[in-house]
Amino acid sequence: MTKIYFTIVFTFASFIGMQAQDFQGMAVYESKTSTSEFKDRIGSNKDISPEMQKMIQDRMAKMFEKTFVLYFDKTASIYEEEEKLDAPGTESESRGMKMISSFTGGGGKHYKNVKSKTFAIEKEMMGKEFLVKDSLPKLEWKMTSETKKIGNYMCFKATATQAAAKTDFRNFRPKKEDAKTAESAPKSDKAKVTNFLDEGEIPKEIEVIAWYAPEIPVGQGPENYWGLPGLILEVSAGKTTMLCSKIVLNPKDRKEIKAPTKGKVVTQIEFDETVAKKMEEMQQMYRENGGKNVNPMRIGG
Secondary structure, three states, X not given: OHHHHHHHHHHHHHHHHHHOOOOOEEEEEEEEEOOHHHHHHHHHOOOOOXXXXXXXXXXXXXXXXXXXXXXXXXXXXXXXXXXXXXOOOOHHHHHHHHHHHHHOOOOOEEEEEOOOOEEEEEEEEOOEEEEEEEEOOOOOOEEEEEEEEEOOEEEEEEEEEEEOOOOOHHHOEEOHHHHHHOOOOOHXXXXXXXXXXXXXXXXXXXXXXXXXXXXXOOOOOOOOOOOOOOEEEEEEEOOEEXXXXXXXXXXXXXXXXXXXXXOEEEOHHHHHHHHHHHHHHHHHHHHHOOOOOOOOOEOOO
């Protein structure tokens, strides 16, 4: 009986704290993208040495396993990748990794305001800074009665279908036609297949499964996920899962939550068009140079 009483008091006190004008919270998310399809292809390619296979897999892990922090109040939030010390490298390698990070969910500040239904994201591409500003995507959430506990919070499940962003390479997948013709291709052609962009594609739509906690009544979540009656603690979107590993309500060290201002202002469509153009230019340079030292998306080094 005592245990139940204290649980009610804690929940009520937390709820009262969330109604305060200066309420703020912090949540840590571990993001992981499945790369098993590409790893299987790499592992079955006898032309790639075991040492090279390990190097490629290590690179993929670095690209697709990240930690993010979400700072939120009742209406706005900042979502950014946890800072880590980068290994020494050339300036061009650094720019390449920043661009890859941008295309795999990281890089820059990701601000969203659920009251004005807008977002603003800092993006860096080819040494140029962009500020992507647009309306928040409105997902048609389907609420369910299914529940599960994440940490100390009881969460409810909601699902939706989402258009896959053309500049989000986490949804990249091998082309089906490649798998059918790989065995019949000449050995010389097989050896050339070391470029993500030539080898895969991005689907038109992805399925989204979200788990939200009504005990934290804010319509926030990681990235551009929002609009549920509680903080989203887990999202599975396509091949990527973002899981909350830590929550602090009203932390002592507060974060200033305001929209970023650095970079050339563009809409999401304008940014996607710019990326598509640059990627095509890089692909052309890659082919003209025989696949050497041009394309930072090349998985062979």
